[in-house]
Amino acid sequence: MRAVDAIVECLKAEGVDTVFGIPGGANLPTYDALYDGGVRHILCRHEQGAGHAAEGYAKASGRVGVALATSGPGATNLTTAIADAVMDSVPCVFITGQVRTDMLGTDGFQEADVTGITMPIVKHSSMIRDPRDIPREIHEAFHIARTGRPGPVLVDIPQDLSRADIDYEPNPALQLPGYQPKSEGNVKQIRLAAKALANARRPVIYAGGGVVSAEAAAELTELCTSDRFPVTLTIMGLGAFPAPHEQWLGWLGMHGTRAANYAMDEADLICAIGARFDDRVTGKLAEFAPRAKFIHIDVDPAEISKNVPAHIPIVGDAKRILPKLVREYRALEADSSRLDAWWERIHGWQERYPLTYEDSDDEEIKPQFMIEAIHEATGGEAIITSDVGQHQMWTAQYYPFSAPRRWINSGGLGTMGFGLPAALGAQVANPEATVVCVAGDGSLPMNVQELATCVMEDIPVKVFLMNNFYLGMVRQWQELFWGRRYSAVDMGTSPDWVKLADAFGATGLRATEKSTLLDTMRQAIETPGPVVLDVHVSKEENVYPMIPAGAAARDMVG
Amino acid sequence: MAEEPAASDVLSLDELEAVSGARTGRRHLLSVLVENKPGVLARIAGLFSRRGFNIETLAVGPTDDPTVSRITLTVDGAAHPIDQVTKQLHKLVNVLKIRDLDPDETVTRELALFKVSADDGRRAEIVGVADIFRGKVIDVSKRSVTVEITGTGAKIEAFEELVRPFGLVELVRTGETAVTRGRLVT
Numbered sequence: 001m002r003a004v005d006a007i008v009e010c011l012k013a014e015g016v017d018t019v020f021g022i023p024g025g026a027n028l029p030t031y032d033a034l035y036d037g038g039v040r041h042i043l044c045r046h047e048q049g050a051g052h053a054a055e056g057y058a059k060a061s062g063r064v065g066v067a068l069a070t071s072g073p074g075a076t077n078l079t080t081a082i083a084d085a086v087m088d089s090v091p092c093v094f095i096t097g098q099v100r101t102d103m104l105g106t107d108g109f110q111e112a113d114v115t116g117i118t119m120p121i122v123k124h125s126s127m128i129r130d131p132r133d134i135p136r137e138i139h140e141a142f143h144i145a146r147t148g149r150p151g152p153v154l155v156d157i158p159q160d161l162s163r164a165d166i167d168y169e170p171n172p173a174l175q176l177p178g179y180q181p182k183s184e185g186n187v188k189q190i191r192l193a194a195k196a197l198a199n200a201r202r203p204v205i206y207a208g209g210g211v212v213s214a215e216a217a218a219e220l221t222e223l224c225t226s227d228r229f230p231v232t233l234t235i236m237g238l239g240a241f242p243a244p245h246e247q248w249l250g251w252l253g254m255h256g257t258r259a260a261n262y263a264m265d266e267a268d269l270i271c272a273i274g275a276r277f278d279d280r281v282t283g284k285l286a287e288f289a290p291r292a293k294f295i296h297i298d299v300d301p302a303e304i305s306k307n308v309p310a311h312i313p314i315v316g317d318a319k320r321i322l323p324k325l326v327r328e329y330r331a332l333e334a335d336s337s338r339l340d341a342w343w344e345r346i347h348g349w350q351e352r353y354p355l356t357y358e359d360s361d362d363e364e365i366k367p368q369f370m371i372e373a374i375h376e377a378t379g380g381e382a383i384i385t386s387d388v389g390q391h392q393m394w395t396a397q398y399y400p401f402s403a404p405r406r407w408i409n410s411g412g413l414g415t416m417g418f419g420l421p422a423a424l425g426a427q428v429a430n431p432e433a434t435v436v437c438v439a440g441d442g443s444l445p446m447n448v449q450e451l452a453t454c455v456m457e458d459i460p461v462k463v464f465l466m467n468n469f470y471l472g473m474v475r476q477w478q479e480l481f482w483g484r485r486y487s488a489v490d491m492g493t494s495p496d497w498v499k500l501a502d503a504f505g506a507t508g509l510r511a512t513e514k515s516t517l518l519d520t521m522r523q524a525i526e527t528p529g530p531v532v533l534d535v536h537v538s539k540e541e542n543v544y545p546m547i548p549a550g551a552a553a554r555d556m557v558g
Numbered sequence: 559m560a561e562e563p564a565a566s567d568v569l570s571l572d573e574l575e576a577v578s579g580a581r582t583g584r585r586h587l588l589s590v591l592v593e594n595k596p597g598v599l600a601r602i603a604g605l606f607s608r609r610g611f612n613i614e615t616l617a618v619g620p621t622d623d624p625t626v627s628r629i630t631l632t633v634d635g636a637a638h639p640i641d642q643v644t645k646q647l648h649k650l651v652n653v654l655k656i657r658d659l660d661p662d663e664t665v666t667r668e669l670a671l672f673k674v675s676a677d678d679g680r681r682a683e684i685v686g687v688a689d690i691f692r693g694k695v696i697d698v699s700k701r702s703v704t705v706e707i708t709g710t711g712a713k714i715e716a717f718e719e720l721v722r723p724f725g726l727v728e729l730v731r732t733g734e735t736a737v738t739r740g741r742l743v744t
Contacts, residue, residue, distance in 0.1 A: 119597075123651075129596070176651060177654055178592075178593060178650070178651055178652055178654045192569075199568065199569045268571055293571050294576075300649070301645050302645035302648070305576070305577065305578045309577070309580075311574040312574065
């Protein structure tokens with residue numbers, strides 16, 4: 001069998017129904033095998049788009065996303081998506097073509113050292129040197145991508161090797177002696193954690209995207225509600241605990257709620273689950289949660305005590321550990337009334353500092369109003385992707401997510417242009433769902449070419465563009481920290497988004513008035529096929545509250 | 559899981575201590591077994607550079623198993639939390655085993671080649687110093703003498719101090735390698 005036919009067989013054996021990519025010289029053999037191989041291929045318009053589509057597919061479904069690219073520029077175009085996937089722990093397999101082995105190292109046409117370039121941004125990678133290894137390497141890539149802390153794996157295949165004839169045997173044995181992720185969690189540590197929770201007077205449960213990756217949202221909710229533990233989530237974790245909920249403090253960090261940030265600041269015990277104490281969460285590290293001891297549950301041992309020293313580290317899979325923690329905690333029969341004073345304090349913050357904004361008294365559409373309208377128009381049930389910037393923060397603030405895998409954004413890398421291709425991938429994984437991309441007018445142009453993919457493949461994503469004609473988040477920082485010197489943030493009025501959507505063969509709509517916004521959104525959702533709805537919002541609204549960069553939670557402004 | 563008596567259910571949070579993340583303040587010698595595959599050394603070097611860890615010395619070689627190589631490296635535990643270094647290394651799929659060697663339980667050796675200027679008829683003096691260090695003269699020319707010294711880093715540095723006044727043309731060191739004392743496998 002040709003090695004490339006074996007690749008397609010491996011993809012099917014791994015349960016892959018769809019791959020995203022673009023063909024080119026070095027991966028022509030693979031595309032020949034895909035021609036009638038029985039796996040759906042979606043032709044994207046840029047490899048970065050294909051990479052983010054694979055991420056969106058993975059984030060929405062929990063399955064491994066796959067993207068293909070040719071050698072050289074095809075592969076280098078993938079790198080932003082690979083870096084995005086490693087930062088947000090997204091299980092993806094990237095298969096790139098490479099020049100023929102006799103050309104390797106000669107600066108041949110479309111040659112780039114892709115395994116070298118991507119080394120710092122992959123969970124693992126390999127370059128094929130013997131075509132007989134291809135099936136095993138592909139299966140190893142899937143195994144590594146989806147187990148432990150998920151992440152991107154790259155397999156680089158020289159063109160001549162992919163054409164070789166090999167003896168293909170299904171399910172080759174994996175050879176990964178150095179890869180053994182832990183899952184169970186240490187029983188003594190779990191017991192100690194339960195005891196610490198039972199003795200805490202001001203506890204906070206702080207969970208992140210790891211809970212979503214581990215499919216442990218129900219287990220998290222069980223733990224939180226095994227007592228009246230206050231809960232906050234990172235922006236990556238939204239949906240892992242159902243919002244709104246009486247124990248829900250809102251998300252935490254730079255643009256999180258005051259209640260969540262103040263609770264972290266005053267907590268005596270913080271139980272971190274699948275979260276990594278990112279600088280956007282901690283603010284000034286030296287002043288982060290100064291009174292707290294830390295339980296840290298994470299599948300990646302290197303996250304423990306990386307940024308914040310843990311007192312009770314537990315390494316393993318949250319889905320396996322949390323039920324044991326709940327059992328141990330219940331057995332202690334802790335007196336719930338010890339949390340009364342703590343809740344009184346938290347309720348005080350919640351009443352004093354609710355998440356709110358000043359609505360316009362005319363037809364001007366405030367960005368926060370726009371997000372609330374999306375929530376209403378979708379019944380809170382949509383899969384929402386976003387780009388990066390102010391609109392992302394407002395979406396996370398004003399669209400409560402009641403279930404995991406409904407909120408898909410680029411948290412770690414902060415990749416502008418992520419939203420549309422991610423929505424495309426999410427829609428492919430969930431053909432029946434309403435998928436909305438909340439886009440920014442700075443971000444959308446960065447991968448707008450994928451509208452063509454949506455039209456051609458009949459992928460009916462709805463792009464709701466929050467258009468303030470600025471690189472809004474940068475403008476906000478220039479306003480607040482750089483004396484209103486607005487340097488290179490004016491996006492002007494180009495393009496005409498309605499005409500652009502029309503040119504792509506999608507439907508273009510526009511909303512400029514508050515009173516008709518909701519109806520226009522509903523019209524967009526009911527329109528078959530992809531839609532771009534250009535919503536003109538207040539130009540200079542700021543995202544608040546905010547912990548200025550390098551400041552402590554105490555110093556939130558706005 | 560058996561339930562513990564109620565008395566031990568009480569825990570003062572003040573008693574809890576952070577378990578890691580601290581700097582040890584001393585030099586650590588890490589013995590790392592890796593799969594003998596292309597690019598593994600690049601992965602390790604890349605990991606150190608992007609995490610800001612500094613490798614002080616590095617020695618790489620085969621082991622008795624042709625599929626496995628050993629990398630012995632030293633890292634400053636005052637500059638980096640050493641557990642973070644080892645945990646990040648463990649995340650590399652090709653890394654099989656890491657030992658943070660206990661200095662008291664380890665024999666370390668390094669080989670150094672000193673090319674010393676012998677311009678002023680001082681060759682005999684240099685050879686005399688080399689003899690004291692049980693060094694070997696491995697090359698002689700009209701104007702230089704090259705000495706091989708094997709030992710701990712401290713011994714090599716002591717020899718360096720003594721021969722520097724003669725005029726040190728070149729010094730080449732291999733980096734430290736190490737093996738545990740006794741029957742225990744490194």
